[in-house]
Amino acid sequence: MSTSPAAQAATVPMPHKTAHNTAHNRRTMARRIAETARTVPDLAGLEQTLKDTGERVFTATETVPLDRLDGWHFDRNSGFIVHESGGFFSVEGLQVTPSGSGGQWGQPIINQPETGVLGFLVREIDGIPHFLAQLKAEPGNRNGLQISPTVQATRSNYTGVHGGRRVPYLEFFQGQAPRQVIADVRQSEQGARFLRKRNRNMIVETVEPVEARDGFVWLTLGQLNRLLAVEDLVNMDTRSVLACLPLEDDGSGADGMDSPTDRDRLALHPLVDVLSWITEARTRHEMRVRTSRLDELAEWEFSRGRLRHLTGGQFEVIGVRVEAVGREVGRWCQPMFRDSSLGLLALAVNRIQGQLHVLMQVRAEPGLGDAAELAPTVQCAPDDAARLPPEERPPFLDLLQNAPADAVRFDTTLSDEGGRFYHTRNRHLVVETECLPEPPGYRWLTLRQLEELTLHSNYLNMQARSALACLRSLSHGGLR
Known part of the structure; x- marks a missing residue:
């Protein structure tokens, strides 16, 4: 059945109206973010929560030689360090030839060809937007628990390659639960350590009555901002996601x-x-850039169970064995990168x-x-x-x-x-x-x-x- 031109026109949104609505939504979101940024409830209770959670959620990490990592091995064909499942990530050599006058160099790099999810769930509590933070223990943390986004998971994690429990709250970031998107953009990882790695940085809001599970806590943006000044407490993924928030109203007009x-x-x-x-x-x-065997990197060597630069500077690749309590998986081994300074x-x-x-x-x-x-x-x-x-x-x-x-x-x-x-x-x-x-x-x-x-x-x-x-x-x- 045909539709009249007048009816067709009525169904098409006008560009100026869309732009107006976008601007209005942006100002509304800026005001709400300014409100939660100004709201800083007392943080004394969080210190006790961190202490209590740290007794139930923790990792014990032991450094071990790279050739003694269960589930990992140096592949003789490729020259990479790989996991037996073919998932997670690999440590590969990278040969780099810059344009111009820069000299060529080689280095190890992490190749993880998948997009992870870094996401904060937001909901209003007493009229103020709160962010659901996870108190997460990672094997490389020097101080145990750190404040991470609601979801911080690689594709291998949330598709169950590790064989562990399902990632909590993931349904809000995969469109399986009602939510409104505040921010959603793929962002890079460290370009000197990862090969073209991306994570989906997301902030989504729900009106559903979501309870904080064990190991999670609702915080205002003002509290998160205050906690950023505490050494080694707010982790890098949280900082990455918070940087993608719409800019708060600074009062300048x-x-x-x-x-x-x-x-x-x-x-x-x-x-x-x-x-x-x-x-x-x-x-x-x-x-x-081209990948290469690790044992063909000119200025790197396998020594005492690790891969290190001949100068002793830059960074090194080490092996760790992890025992974890309160995570999706209880024990595992993996390679890790450690900076020298x-x-x-x-x-x-x-x-x-x-x-x-x-x-x-x-x-x-x-x-x-x-x-x-x-x-x-x-x-x-x-x-x-x-x-x-x-x-x-x-x-x-x-x-x-x-x-x-x-x-x-x-x-x-x-x-x-x-x-x-x-x-x-x-x-x-x-x-x-x-x-x-x-x-x-x-x-x-x-x-x-x-x-x-x-x-x-x-x-x-x-x-x-x-x-x-x-x-x-x-x-x-x-x-x-």
């Missing part, structure tokens, strides 16, 4: 500006120029034209799917950088790591994800500076521009999202 043109009036660089700058850098920094993730911030700007660099890493992504102002291991000639050290390293106390806005050491990294940590530092010059590969961007980029994949690397979550914790997207 910028929340009412919904078009890129309006927002660009407050930015040092228009967003279209920023996108062009990133694209140009990706074209310039294209890398040729403390890293530094530092952001320089400054108010330019009345808006908070962050100095970001575009950084190429061999495991990234699109050559390069935005990284913090400084992303390095200072001990390794100290061995370099002055002209090869990262720009702004000395300025930020030696900043006077009255310029430091955030300074806490936080852990990398404890499922693949053993006792690996980075000092997260936010420093208010003057308007520093922009060397090649650096740009001052507003928080609004960074929010816009987190709506899409492959723009902010894991370290940038981790540092951004710390910055945004300070005061609804501004500085205290």
Whole structure:
């Protein structure tokens, strides 16, 4: 049966009305996020909850030689370290040839060709949005429990390759339970440690009366922000997901500006120029990478049951045997990566034209799917950088790591994800500076521009999202 043109027109949503509704929803969500960010109930009870949960949920991790890992072996044909199931992940060699004048190098890398889920479930409690956090024990955590998202699971985990219990609350992130999506975007893992690894970063809200199971706790965003200042407590996956939240209303009035043109009036660089700058850098920094046998990596050796760099620096691949209580699986073995020294993730911030700007660099890493992504102002291991000639050290390293106390806005050491990294940590530092010059590969961007980029994949690397979550914790997207 045909439909009249008038009836057809009535069924088609008008573009301006859709844009209006999107803007309205964005402002509504910004107000709700600002409200939960301002709400900081007393955290004294959480300390007892962590203690009580730590007696029921924990891991005991023992380092063992790589050739004594149950279920894992060095495959003589491929030269990789693999699991007998063919699932989980493999440790492979990677040969890297940068474009331009950079020299070739080789390194181990984690290959896990699957998309995991990192997701927070949100619901209103007494009119305030709360986030369901999991108190999770990982084998690489140096302090036992850390605060993780509601769901933190690889595909191997949630499809049952490990043979363990079903992942709690997973139904909200697979569309099997009623929910409203707040954020949903695939984001990269560390491009120097993973080969093109992605995780689905999600925040979904339900109106259903969901109870917190044992090992889970409802927290406001204000509480999570406060806990970010506690050393090694809020894990990296939580920080990654929180960085994908719609930006809270900072009281500046910028929340009412919904078009890129309006927002660009407050930015040092228009967003279209920023996108062009990133694209140009990706074209310039294209890398040729190919996997290789681990025993063919020129500057790496198997020694005393681990895979290490000949200099003793950088990182090493070790084996661990894990006994776990309160997790889906009770015992297992696996390889892990361990860094040799403390890293530094530092952001320089400054108010330019009345808006908070962050100095970001575009950084190429061999495991990234699109050559390069935005990284913090400084992303390095200072001990390794100290061995370099002055002209090869990262720009702004000395300025930020030696900043006077009255310029430091955030300074806490936080852990990398404890499922693949053993006792690996980075000092997260936010420093208010003057308007520093922009060397090649650096740009001052507003928080609004960074929010816009987190709506899409492959723009902010894991370290940038981790540092951004710390910055945004300070005061609804501004500085205290």
